[in-house]
Amino acid sequence: MNTDDSYQSGLVPADEIAQRIARLQDFLQQQAVDGALMLDPLNMYYYTGTMQQGVVVVPATGDPVFLVRRSVERARLESPVQQILPLAGFSQLRSTLADLGLATDTLGVAEATLSVGVFKALAKAFPGTAFTDISGVLAMIRAVKSDYEVGLIRTAGALHAQVYGAIPALLREGMSEWELGAAIHQKMMELGYTGIARFAGSGMELFLGIISFGESGNYPTASIGPGGLTGLSPAFPLVGGRKQLGRGEPVFVDIGFGYHGYFTDATRVFSLGPLPQAAMEAHALCLDIQEAVRCRLKPGAIPSRIYDEVWGEFVHSRAFTKHFMGFGSNQVPFLGHGIGLAIDEFPVIAAKVHTPLEANMIIAVEPKKGVAGIGLVGVENTFRVTAEGGEKLTPGTDEITMV
Amino acid sequence: MNTDDSYQSGLVPADEIAQRIARLQDFLQQQAVDGALMLDPLNMYYYTGTMQQGVVVVPATGDPVFLVRRSVERARLESPVQQILPLAGFSQLRSTLADLGLATDTLGVAEATLSVGVFKALAKAFPGTAFTDISGVLAMIRAVKSDYEVGLIRTAGALHAQVYGAIPALLREGMSEWELGAAIHQKMMELGYTGIARFAGSGMELFLGIISFGESGNYPTASIGPGGLTGLSPAFPLVGGRKQLGRGEPVFVDIGFGYHGYFTDATRVFSLGPLPQAAMEAHALCLDIQEAVRCRLKPGAIPSRIYDEVWGEFVHSRAFTKHFMGFGSNQVPFLGHGIGLAIDEFPVIAAKVHTPLEANMIIAVEPKKGVAGIGLVGVENTFRVTAEGGEKLTPGTDEITMV
Numbered sequence: 085m086n087t088d089d090s091y092q093s094g095l096v097p098a099d100e101i102a103q104r105i106a107r108l109q110d111f112l113q114q115q116a117v118d119g120a121l122m123l124d125p126l127n128m129y130y131y132t133g134t135m136q137q138g139v140v141v142v143p144a145t146g147d148p149v150f151l152v153r154r155s156v157e158r159a160r161l162e163s164p165v166q167q168i169l170p171l172a173g174f175s176q177l178r179s180t181l182a183d184l185g186l187a188t189d190t191l192g193v194a195e196a197t198l199s200v201g202v203f204k205a206l207a208k209a210f211p212g213t214a215f216t217d218i219s220g221v222l223a224m225i226r227a228v229k230s231d232y233e234v235g236l237i238r239t240a241g242a243l244h245a246q247v248y249g250a251i252p253a254l255l256r257e258g259m260s261e262w263e264l265g266a267a268i269h270q271k272m273m274e275l276g277y278t279g280i281a282r283f284a285g286s287g288m289e290l291f292l293g294i295i296s297f298g299e300s301g302n303y304p305t306a307s308i309g310p311g312g313l314t315g316l317s318p319a320f321p322l323v324g325g326r327k328q329l330g331r332g333e334p335v336f337v338d339i340g341f342g343y344h345g346y347f348t349d350a351t352r353v354f355s356l357g358p359l360p361q362a363a364m365e366a367h368a369l370c371l372d373i374q375e376a377v378r379c380r381l382k383p384g385a386i387p388s389r390i391y392d393e394v395w396g397e398f399v400h401s402r403a404f405t406k407h408f409m410g411f412g413s414n415q416v417p418f419l420g421h422g423i424g425l426a427i428d429e430f431p432v433i434a435a436k437v438h439t440p441l442e443a444n445m446i447i448a449v450e451p452k453k454g455v456a457g458i459g460l461v462g463v464e465n466t467f468r469v470t471a472e473g474g475e476k477l478t479p480g481t482d483e484i485t486m487v
Numbered sequence: 488m489n490t491d492d493s494y495q496s497g498l499v500p501a502d503e504i505a506q507r508i509a510r511l512q513d514f515l516q517q518q519a520v521d522g523a524l525m526l527d528p529l530n531m532y533y534y535t536g537t538m539q540q541g542v543v544v545v546p547a548t549g550d551p552v553f554l555v556r557r558s559v560e561r562a563r564l565e566s567p568v569q570q571i572l573p574l575a576g577f578s579q580l581r582s583t584l585a586d587l588g589l590a591t592d593t594l595g596v597a598e599a600t601l602s603v604g605v606f607k608a609l610a611k612a613f614p615g616t617a618f619t620d621i622s623g624v625l626a627m628i629r630a631v632k633s634d635y636e637v638g639l640i641r642t643a644g645a646l647h648a649q650v651y652g653a654i655p656a657l658l659r660e661g662m663s664e665w666e667l668g669a670a671i672h673q674k675m676m677e678l679g680y681t682g683i684a685r686f687a688g689s690g691m692e693l694f695l696g697i698i699s700f701g702e703s704g705n706y707p708t709a710s711i712g713p714g715g716l717t718g719l720s721p722a723f724p725l726v727g728g729r730k731q732l733g734r735g736e737p738v739f740v741d742i743g744f745g746y747h748g749y750f751t752d753a754t755r756v757f758s759l760g761p762l763p764q765a766a767m768e769a770h771a772l773c774l775d776i777q778e779a780v781r782c783r784l785k786p787g788a789i790p791s792r793i794y795d796e797v798w799g800e801f802v803h804s805r806a807f808t809k810h811f812m813g814f815g816s817n818q819v820p821f822l823g824h825g826i827g828l829a830i831d832e833f834p835v836i837a838a839k840v841h842t843p844l845e846a847n848m849i850i851a852v853e854p855k856k857g858v859a860g861i862g863l864v865g866v867e868n869t870f871r872v873t874a875e876g877g878e879k880l881t882p883g884t885d886e887i888t889m890v
Contacts, residue, residue, distance in 0.1 A: 091728065094720035125692060134721050135692075136709040157707035157816055162721040193603070200598035200606045201622065201688065219604065266676035273669035278723030279694050285604065289528060289538075291682050304560035306539040317497035318537050318565040319748025319828075320681030325494060345722025413560055425722075 094344040096133030098164035100232050104131055105142055107225050111218075112144040118187040119143040120218055121206065124197040126282050126425050127222055129345060134162035138171050143186045151180065174209040192218035196285030223284060227422050227430035229444045234468060236346040237424070237446055241466060241477035243275045244341035244348045248480050252487045257331060257356055261324025262316055265295040268339065278342040284426035293339030295324035301336045301460025302411035308428070310410035310452045311338050311351075311460060331357040334459040334484075338450075340427060349423050349448035350478040351464035354485045363461050364484070366404075366453040370462035371482055373398045373451040377419055377433060381447060381467050381474035387437040391419055404453070411454025420449035423466060445469040446477070497747040499536030501567035503635050507534055508545055510628050514621075515547040521590040522546040523621055524609065527600040529685050529828050530625055532748060537565035541574050546589045554583065577612040595621035599688030626687060630825050630833035632847045637871060639749040640827070640849055644869060644880035646678045647744035647751045651883050655890045660734060660759055664727025665719055668698040671742065681745040687829035696742030698727030704739045704863025705814035711831070713813035713855045714741050714754075714863060734760040737862040737887075741853075743830060752826050752851035753881040754867035757888045766864050767887070769807075769856040773865035774885055776801045776854035780822055780836060784850060784870050784877035790840040794822055807856070814857025823852035826869060848872040849880070 108120060108131070120142045122128055125135040131148065132140050136159045138152035151171035152159045159168050169180065181188055188210055193203065196219035207215065229237065247268060254267045269292050273279070281290040286308055294311040296303070303312040306321065314325030329335065335354040340347045353367060376398055380390045399405055409416050422429030423446055431437055431445065441447075447469065452462030463482045467474030511523060511534070523545045525531055528538040534551065535543050539562045541555035554574035555562045562571050572583065584591055591613055596606065599622035610618065632640065650671060657670045672695050676682070684693040689711055697714040699706070706715040709724065717728030732738065738757040743750045756770060779801055783793045802808055812819050825832030826849055834840055834848065844850075850872065855865030866885045870877030 091717065091720060094722060096721070124690075129722060135724060137690075137711075154711075155707040155709050155816055158709060158724075161707070195603035195607065198603050199688070199690075200596070200601050200603055201620070202690075203603045204598070217604070262676070262679070266673065269676060270669065270673045273665070273672060276665070276719060278719055278725075280692055280723065280725065285602070287527075287540075287602075287605075289683055304558040304564070306558050306561060308540075308557075314494065316679060316681055317494060317747045318499070319497060319532055320683065320745070321538060321561075322681075322683065342723070344720045413558055 095162060096164070097232065100230060101131065101133055101164050103230065104225070105148055108142050109144055111221050111225070112142070112192065117144060117190045117192045117216060117218070120192040122194060123202060124194060126284060127194060130226060130425060132159070132163040132165050134159050139177065141181060141186070146186070149181065149184060149186070151177065174205050177209045188213050190214045190216060192216050194219045194222055219285060223430045226424055227445050228442050229424060229446055233346060233424065234444060234446070236344050237348060237466070238477055240341045240343035240346055240348040241479065243277070243343060244350055245479040246275060247271055247339065247341060248350065248352050251337065251352070251354060252485055255329065255335065255354060255356060255487050258328050260326050260328055261295045261297055261300060262326060264329070265292055265323040268292065268295070268337070272341065276343070278345060281340050281342065281347065282426050283428050286428045288428065289322065290340070290427060291322040294336065296336040296460060297327050297329050298333035298459040299457065300325060300327050301334065302414070302454045304412070305414055308416065309338070310414055310416050310450065311336065312411060312414050329356065332359060334359060334363055334461050336460045338464060345425050347423055347427055348466040348478050349427065349450070349464055350466060351450060351452070351462065352480070352485065353461050354487060356487055358486060359484065360458055363455050363458050366455050367461040367484055369398065369402065369404055370451040370453055374449050374463050374465065374482070377449045378467055378474040381441060381469045382471055383441055383443045383469060385441045387431050387433045387439070387441065388435055391433050391435050394419060407454035407456065409452060411460065414454065419451060420447045422446060423448045441469045443469055443471070447474070449474070498565060499567070500635065503633060504534065504536055504567050506633065507628070508551055511545050512547055514624050514628070515545070515595065520547060520593045520595045520619060520621070523595040525597060526605060527597060529687060530597060533629060533828060535562070535566040535568050537562050542580065544584060544589070549589070552584065552587060552589070554580065577608050580612045591616050593617045593619060595619050597622045597625055622688060626833045629827055630848050631845050632827060632849055636749060636827065637847060637849070639747050640751060640869070641880055643744045643746035643749055644751040644882065646680070646746060647753055648882040649678060650674055650742065650744060651740070651753065651755050654740060654755070654757055655888055658732065658738065658757060658759060658890050661731050663729050663731055664698045664700050664703060665729060667732070668695055668726040671695065671698070671740070675744065679746070681748065684743050684745065684750065685829050686831050689831045691831065692725065693743070693830060694725040697739065699739045699863060700730045700732050701736035701862040702860065703728060703730050704737065705817070705857045707815070708817055711819065712741070713817055713819050713853065714739065715814060715817050732759065735762060737762060737766055737864050739863045741867060748828050750826055750830060751869040751881050752830065752853070752867055753869060754853060754855070754865065755883070755888065756864050757890060759890055761889065762887060763861055766858050766861050769858050770864040770887055772801065772805065772807055773854040773856055776822070777852050777866050777868065777885070780852045781870055781877040784844060784872045785874055786844055786846045786872060788844045790834050790836045790842070790844065791838055794836050794838050797822060810857035810859065812855060814863065817857070822854060823850045825849060826851045844872050846872055846874070850877065852877070
């Protein structure tokens, strides 16, 4: 494990939490919502700095209240939020907030992650309260990262690069995708990889990432990304499967790296010996497409315009459409996605996303191409939106590494 | 990886799926519910044998319909369900089911896992339909395992025992909890451990399990179990932390092992050199408590009665209450929990659970005791309910292994 790291460095600073709460309060005031109630680990962590069982309440004005079922002790050790109170059950929520002088006529909740069962219990605890969905707002707030967050993501990217740097020495003919995945995972745990990849609402599951040799990369997948894989079982269509590595086929590795909860996403392709020319050419065009997106990642740029321009100029016009962004039915209609505490953050670079980019948004760009009979090639890097275009936070070569 | 394993052995047999659907249909008919709509990966897998993005519809009578957004191809490769159709969006759901002659006046959904956002989209797609929560019924059906499922869980238990067997050789003075966790995880991946631990609705996160040295086991936790741990970061309060192993302190290891989606749960305690007498005595009493529960795990037994009897006879009467089932505020009010595709299945051995046990229910029993200034001791094994009492499916010694 990297020795300059510590549990303390993962404590979210008080001023960071205060800025996040202020941004949420701006929205609540604009929309005349009395407060936000958040129960999911991801938003709870963002606004309190800790993940407990409970409810964080951010009123439109005033201090947040963190009601914790388990563990109040731990919440107080980790969170800079001042008002941390024990929570026996939802039935006391309303009176507790009323005692603190907080209005609850209109409350925002994250419908994308809140279960119907928990929502019903909340609705019962707040008779007469109007609930409104603030999932989109919470996602937009998280989409723009602070310098503190960028620092953590930068560290994740540097560690991520160490993982990719270690892969050539791990490859050997005849090993299975699963074995390579296990070896990569071991390296990642050595580097302090905090292994749960969280999603903000897409209901996806992910473990480590995608390790696909050759045509495994074109195998049909339920994943919301372009990368096919077989996995070890229908109950675990993740990591990789039993296919053994041969010479001259793409080793497609798409993994996330998490550091204090913040993720970078990157894809690299390796091979034992030379790859067929079709794969090399497809990879080269993917790099061009990545650069075309990267140089457009500037504040004010419109994701739908980036998507249309790049798709028109590099994909349609070069007859690159077939199997681009996934083989056959794996094809996905985007070129990149926001990333941070969740793998599926805002914004997506896609045809219907018209909200302009802002500085310090973090976006993983992932042009990939299925090649029939060969496998999947292409690249992914995590970029920061800046006035000069995307700054790459996942160092290392984007070229295919031939071993 | 064990070589007799294969992806094919993870394909759920058609008769297995048919029996599950018949059990659900019995309930739907009794309750006059027209059909069940399931979207979560766990119930989808249970009733189709595959995990895709889509909706599985089990009508009260007749064949199930599996509507798949992504990937229809993969669903057809993995599932014995006959009617697998592409799903463009929820808006077409109602007409598709009507075309197949299925009534949709009353539909059951799993409110424990369905998000409010998705539920609202469903409700819009089925105007006039009355939705009812069937989370509890789905859990009760899954609680009683088939012989096929018991076979998979038995294999999980055998592999689990291999993991615990490897631990003594991994222990060395000065190593961190995280390092031990990484080494254990590596061993588990070698054995083909399918690493995502799923929960049926408690919203828990788990990665690997709990590795706690000494007093880490008494550290306050948000987990719904008795085991404390620090973790590497407030964003990842899982696996273990930076505490280094010393001589004469408990090495508390509570991990799950997953095989084709089915989990066993087991806890073992190790140490470098002898432990203090207080720890040894507490551990011995935990073993007595485990046996007291185990011998009661028979069809017809009432969980609340087991809980009350064992608590009265072994905990209260022996002044063992303090820090039993978790140190301080970590204390939890149960002695065991169902397990299978999810870690938090029915039934729980707790004071308010009055539904009788049935043969082939699978229950993890986990009496544990925090010892002030020393750490956590105790045991956990996964048992099958039989007429002779619980059959232990997680082999190996329950005694503390001194290295």
